[in-house]
Amino acid sequence: MPDLGVDLGPVWLTLKLAGLVALMLVALATPLAWWLAHTRARVRPVIEAITALPLVLPPTVLGFYILVLFAPDTPLGGFWVRATGSTLTFSFTGLVLASMLYSLPFAVQPLQAAFEAVGRAPLEAAATLGAGPRDAFLSVAAPMALRGYLTALVLSFAHTVGEFGVVLMVGGNIPGKTRVLSIAIYEHVETLDYAGAQTLSAGLLVFSFAVLLMVYTLNRRAPGRALR
Amino acid sequence: MSLSFDIALSFPEFALKVAAELPTRGLTVLFGPSGSGKSSLLRVLAGLERGATGRVAFGAETWQDGRRFLPPHRRGVGYVFQDARLFPHLDVAGNLDYAARRARRRGAQPDLAGVSAALGLGPLMARAVPQLSGGQRQRVAIARALLSCPRVLLMDEPLSSLDAPARAEILPHIEALRDAAGVPILYVTHSAAELARLADRVMILQGGRVRREGPVAEVLSDPDAIPALGVREAGAVLPATLSSHTDDGLSVLSISGGELVLPRVDARPGARLRVRIHAHEVIVARTRPEALSALNILPVTVTQLRLGEGPGAAVQLRLGEDLILARITRRSAQALDLAPGVECYAILKSVAVAQGDVGGFGGE
The missing domain is CATH 3.40.50.300 (P-loop containing nucleotide triphosphate hydrolases)
Structure with a gap:
């Protein structure tokens, strides 16, 4: 590893955070996206709006509410302190949970679009061929929605890499625990270390471009576009 | 079951x-x-x-x-x-x-x-x-x-x-x-x-x-x-057996009410077929017509007469053990004095043929 003159710890921490968040989020977003794609319930637009909130809210607002939610005197925060002996705020676990909320629409929306593109027809065909709902999901819906899954993984990973406001509010700036890439860049600028900021920023710029290029290339090949 | x-x-x-x-x-x-x-x-x-x-x-x-x-x-x-x-x-x-x-x-x-x-x-x-x-x-x-x-x-x-x-x-x-x-x-x-x-x-x-x-x-x-x-589509189906092919490119099918001569049917003698006779392809005559180009003229008995809303009438005819339909005008029905029991002749202008048996009366 060449010496770039900067501490690469935040890079690895960021990759670990984003990887974990992307995997867990795609798994957890699947049932929600499935429900949104298939339900005829009247509350659907309400749930869709709530899911999309992180897209429009300033990260500081989101971060503030997460901070309130995670505080040791709330049921969730209190439970966490009793169970683990440490607080959710200013911890890596807290950062994972906060990032999952923050990146939620980036997993749910491509999956929902993909499931809607698959539609009911192939699932009905699978059912008449003897496949139960779980079987039909795994053998027909999921493979047909594969590009939606790839898009959801890539986008939620990339969006988590790029987050700043929420991390600052919830995680702070603790080296090795919560000091991720974007915070580290901020730190370099604050301390007038422009060279370090430059190295990390350029890396992030190239990375982001590569990710988006990948998503749009995938979408061009996909019959039903996965990114809306 | x-x-x-x-x-x-x-x-x-x-x-x-x-x-x-x-x-x-x-x-x-x-x-x-x-x-x-x-x-x-x-x-x-x-x-x-x-x-x-x-x-x-x-x-x-x-x-x-x-x-x-x-x-x-x-x-x-x-x-x-x-x-x-x-x-x-x-x-x-x-x-x-x-x-x-x-x-x-x-x-x-x-x-x-x-x-x-x-x-x-x-x-x-x-x-x-x-x-x-x-x-x-x-x-x-x-x-x-x-x-x-x-x-x-x-x-x-x-x-x-x-x-x-x-x-x-x-x-x-x-x-x-x-x-x-x-x-x-x-x-x-x-x-x-x-x-x-x-x-x-x-x-x-x-x-x-x-x-x-x-x-x-x-x-x-x-x-x-x-x-x-639908009036255009109405017509009976009946079972037939292919009896023979003729030298001049026709096929003879036997049905319960006689024989049908049709353009060559692609099947072996003995094959069971179903024939479809469109109601509007059937002409009804009281006497056996002479000097007519139609090949299939079969004796039938009127079993039912149904006058439609318009100028049309539907006649059900017994042909051997089968029933066929003819679609004629109300005027012709009156001119021919058609009524159940009347014996007459059915002239078939065309007949469609398909493979397989026909579900018969009573279904069994």
Whole structure:
């Protein structure tokens, strides 16, 4: 590893955070996206709006509410302190949970679009061929929605890499625990270390471009576009 | 064994309410104009319409009543959709295997080699779904449904999205399926030609209700069924046996009421065929006409006369043991003094022929 003159710890921490968040989020977003794609319930637009909130809210607002939610005197925060002996705020676990909320629409929306593109027809065909709902999901819906899954993984990973406001509010700036890439860049600028900021920023710029290029290339090949 | 049901299903602009008991053998056509509810009925029977109320039972097994609802994957129905619905992420072999594997899990023994040979799928096995023509897609869909070893095969307008050559490619396969008598078939169509060619029994639906139900020969020779079938399409089907081919390129078919001479029919002597005689292709004469170019002039007896709303009239004629329909004008009916019991002659302008037997009167 060449010496770039900067501490690469935040890079690895960021990759670990984003990887974990992307995997867990795609798994957890699947049932929600499935429900949104298939339900005829009247509350659907309400749930869709709530899911999309992180897209429009300033990260500081989101971060503030997460901070309130995670505080040791709330049921969730209190439970966490009793169970683990440490607080959710200013911890890596807290950062994972906060990032999952923050990146939620980036997993749910491509999956929902993909499931809607698959539609009911192939699932009905699978059912008449003897496949139960779980079987039909795994053998027909999921493979047909594969590009939606790839898009959801890539986008939620990339969006988590790029987050700043929420991390600052919830995680702070603790080296090795919560000091991720974007915070580290901020730190370099604050301390007038422009060279370090430059190295990390350029890396992030190239990375982001590569990710988006990948998503749009995938979408061009996909019959039903996965990114809306 | 029978498939019996008494179901209701409401849509915003239309309500389906149908009760019937269908024998689980042969091919029953659900016939009616689009929007008459025939496809919805098929979906209800398959368990694809959760909103349907009422009762569906297959033999002694209840598929649904007020309390229970057996989901589609447990009903053992094969379904051939109008749009084939092959899985695009699998090739042809993968689609067939999808059905066969799940059938084996239930302890059935799908005949993969036999079914794919019968439908001529050998050369298509490694093809991707988007590379298939419409007719090929539908053949794969039929094979896939058969490989799930269904107890009933439901076919929802399997030919309506195909062009004429593709329909001609599939029809013999469906006839063969019907005549193999392995699986009872419920077949939805709005085409009177398919009805005449394929049905053993027919159930005519209109506006979500059953208008008429019975063996095809009986229903198609009933003057009262003409409005439901459409005037242009009305006409009887009757069983025939090919007796011989002549040297001048014709074929002789024997029917219960005599012989029919037709342009060469592509079948062996002894083959059992069904002939369809359109009501508007029949001319009625009181005396045997002389010096007429028509080849088929047969003695018949009037059994029923039905005067329509307009200038038309439908005459039911007994031809041997079979019944045929003639569509004439009210004026001719009066001029000829036609009434039940009157003996006359039927001049057949043309006759359509198809493979296979006809579901007879009384159905058995």
